[in-house]
Every structure is written in structure tokens, then in C-alpha cells.
Amino acid sequence: MRFELTTLGTGAALPARGRYPTAQLLNVGERLYLIDCGEGTQERLRTVGANFNRISRVLISHLHGDHYLGLMGLISSMHLMGRRTELHVYGPPELGDIVHMQLKASGTWLRYPLHLHHTRPESGAEVFTDDRVQVTALALKHRIPCTGFVFREHPRPRPLLRDQVHRIPHFQRNAVKAGEDLHLEDGTVVPNAELTQDPPAQRAYAYCSDTAYDPGLVPYLRGVDLLYHEATFTEQLSARARETMHATGRQAGLIAREAGVGTLLLGHFSSRYKSEEPLLREAREVFPNTLAASEGALFPVGPRSMV
């Protein structure tokens, strides 16, 4: 099943240097999730050829403009393009008021159901579960309430051991794949462990933007294949990072190392950096398997996402 991330915008608050404000598109088994939606996101989606009427859910981390100002335009364009299927938007409580006030002012009656859900920045709290993933929240440390997200795919069925398949009646195979022991007609019980092997690990993607360095996140990031962590500044500006509640490249690396993630992905680069090299360099010093996001780049989530 496909599980991959497209980074649409990698800039910080001030758009510049060809970087766009934050937005990411996550594809899990052809279901599309949009994570943050800075100004111009609908144009970025067109650029990467995404059919944005296929987006089922939009998750907004917080209400700094570079993370949500493209949402109204996207909602409106979906309407104009004839969308009929419901759209779920997750974000801080004020987001609902902001969206409804603007729909009202523009006299727009959407042709599709729009559901606005409140998020709480409380690590581990469930945001939603659908047929592809379970999404839980991360309490990020920022100047205003800010929620990160962990997307974890559902457990996959346990593969049957080839040389044991003949022992399992057809009608019981799904139960055994789901982990149950096999109860035969003669009363024998065959433990599941004799019949199946462990399935591939559940893949997971975690999104941390914007946040100060916070080791409190580590327990919630363990086992994550791909961790996106903001890296607004280099260590040279660590005082500025603390003051504005952002992270440095090195701090992102430390979080990735502590959590033992598969791959670290950096983004949210301050417009003062012409190139993301210095940020990448200092993250790699503590966590070598680090990549830099770029506009339109694709990152598979799972054991494949290696440098």
C-alpha cells in the first residue's frame, strides 16, 4: 500500500527564495490528507498534479498564517469544481469561526458537507481513525496552541506460514490472519504463533511544525519511520529559536536520535537561509539519516525512506 509524503512548501513565516509556506500532501493507499495549508497551496497542488477533490481530510496545526491562509481558497475552489463529497477539517477551535465568517461574508453555500473538528494539542489524543490510518495528536511547544500529528497505518494481517496453510480451514483463515488461535473440530487448539509470522511493522509518519525543542515529544515519536521536524534556524541563532519557539537543525537531529526514528525530514526554513545546507549539516552531525524537504519532493514512508 502506498504511503508517501509530498512536501509542497518548506518556507517559514515570510515566503521568499522560491520557498512556499507550509503544506504537505500525504497519500496512504490513494487516500489523500493535506497537512497545513499555507497561502497558495491550491496552486502547489496543481503543480504536483494532485486532484484536490480527492483530498478527504485537511489537518491544520495552528493559526499562524503560513500554515492555514490557503484553506479558504481551497474550500472555495473545491466548491467551484463541483465537489459533492464531504470534507473534514481538523484544527484549533477558532478555525471554525474564521471559516464560517468568511463563507457567510462571501454569500457562499457550499455544495458539499464541510465538517470542522476541533483539535487539542495533547500528545497521544486521537484526532481521527479511518480505514487507512489512525491519527493522534502531538502537543507542540509554540507561541500559540499548536498540534502535531502522527499518522500510523492499521496493523496488517499476519501472513500465514506457507507450510501450515493446509491445516487451516478456509473459513477460519481471516481469523488466524487477525491473530486468533485455531480451534479445530476435534477440540485441538493450535496457537497462532505456530501458523503465522509477524506482519511488516505498521508504518508511521510524524509531523512536528512549528515547535521549540521539546524532548517531551520523544515517547510519542518512537517507532516512527519518517519524522518531519521543523528546523527554522541554525545553532548560531539558537537564542532567536528559543525566543520565537522554533527549533534548530541540531535540535531536530537530537529529537530524531532520541526517538530512534527511521528518517528525519527537515523543513520550515527561515528566509535568511539561501540554502538548507547549514541546517541539514548540523542535523546530520547528530542524526545522519536526515533529508531536507523541498517544494514538490516525494518521500516514501517506511523502511525505504533512507538517505
Add this chain to the structure above:
Amino acid sequence: MRFELTTLGTGAALPARGRYPTAQLLNVGERLYLIDCGEGTQERLRTVGANFNRISRVLISHLHGDHYLGLMGLISSMHLMGRRTELHVYGPPELGDIVHMQLKASGTWLRYPLHLHHTRPESGAEVFTDDRVQVTALALKHRIPCTGFVFREHPRPRPLLRDQVHRIPHFQRNAVKAGEDLHLEDGTVVPNAELTQDPPAQRAYAYCSDTAYDPGLVPYLRGVDLLYHEATFTEQLSARARETMHATGRQAGLIAREAGVGTLLLGHFSSRYKSEEPLLREAREVFPNTLAASEGALFPVGPRSMV
């Protein structure tokens, strides 16, 4: 004195085909006015090399997203770029609530004074007067309250007739240029008409987007050098134009002809038109001196703005 218009976006509600949502930059004697501000306007301003901290006033015609969704991002970027000079924004009353709600949600305390002024869609009502122009409103006919704008430069001084200059004492020359008769010490009164000639006409630019065809606008558009009038559809879709309260290319031409403007400029092209040619063609059938706006194009306001 420079008086010129840059069209930054010429698309209609649904951005497509390389067209951006509506925004225009008017430069009158190096004072910059932004007229409407669709999503991504700040990026367009960068593209044309405009220093947007020099924009003193922003005028929003109405609250359909393609005319104002770029405003919050612009306000925020001005703040991040260290703006200290005040910014005046003119728009429908709800715009103030929309802006303030979002500033509050983002925890932003602007470093510069932001003044939000309510407009009324009442033709002839003054919007503001500054040292360059007087701006008055146009009551456009649209699905929600919508205000157009006429920018008229102040009367220019009456040039002194070269062969009469010697008769006018230095300290009285400004008064004569302003139109006063000359009072000499011996009691003689020289009528102004003997000393000056008519100054060049006051140049004017009128902005009509979005609007249904409305001949009621004509009296307010007389004497205008450059008229921007929306042309969302061709005549073939005149029923759709009526229904959505937009105009056709031909209707824009009829308004320009009735008002006897200098040049007609078309924009707000529906995304169904790959090229603006059919819209331009039908406007030119009734008003030959018609141009089509395009992204980043510059149009002088005045007798020079000829096809």
C-alpha cells in the same frame, strides 16, 4: 507625474490557466495603491519587483475570496518585514472582523498602525482623498455588496502664458496658477484667462469588478482615461453572466462606449477561456480601443493609453 496601472491577476473565481486571482497595483506619483488582493498577491508583487512596504492603501471591492484572500498574508508579511508606517485598508464592514479575528487567533500584534475603513457601494461617495488622488466609489451590481473605485488626480496648476509671465509679480504666481485673477498694486485686475491656459485634463482610472452590466454606472465613468471593466464571459454565455451577475466582453464595450472613456481594459476572465481573444473581439466590435489585462502588464493612465 507617473500614473500607471499594473494588473497582477486577471482570472475569475477559479484560478487556472496561469491566471491569478484579481489584484492591481496603481502607481500615482510613486504612491502605491493596491486594488483587490486575491490569494498569492504578495507573490505577484514580488514578481513585478514592487516594494510592498511602499503600498499606502489597499482597496477591497468585495468579499468573494478571489478578491481578498491574499490580504491577511500581505498584512502579516509587511509586519515581518518591519513595516512601521501606517496602512489604510478600505472594504466592506465585515472585512474588519475577518482581519481582526485572524490577527487575534495568530497572536499577532502588528508593529504598524492598521486602519480599516468601511466602504459603501454608493456611486460618487468619497472613499478617501490624499495628496495624489481623490477616490470615489462605484455601486457595482453583484451577488454581494461590491464597490468599484474611480481614482482621479487633483487639478493641476494652470500653466502661465509665456508672453504674460513678466506681468505677474513672483509672489503672486502660485495664486494665478491656482486660477485666481491678478490684482495689481495700481488697482488693475487682470482676468486669469488672459494669463494662463487650461492645464492638462485631470487623469482618471476607474475599476469595475465584479459587476453585471449596468448602464447606471455610465455617468460616473465619463471622462475617465482608463476603464477596467470585468468581462467574465462571452455573449454566448450571457444568460450565465446575468445569473452570476457578471458582464460579457460586449457589455464592457457598451459601457465604455456610452461613457466615452479613453481606453477600455478587460479582465476577470473565466477559466473556461484559454485565450482572452473572444472576449476582446466582442468588446472591440462596440469599442475598438480595448485592451486585455495580463499578469504583470503595465498600462499608463492618460492620453497615452492607446491601443
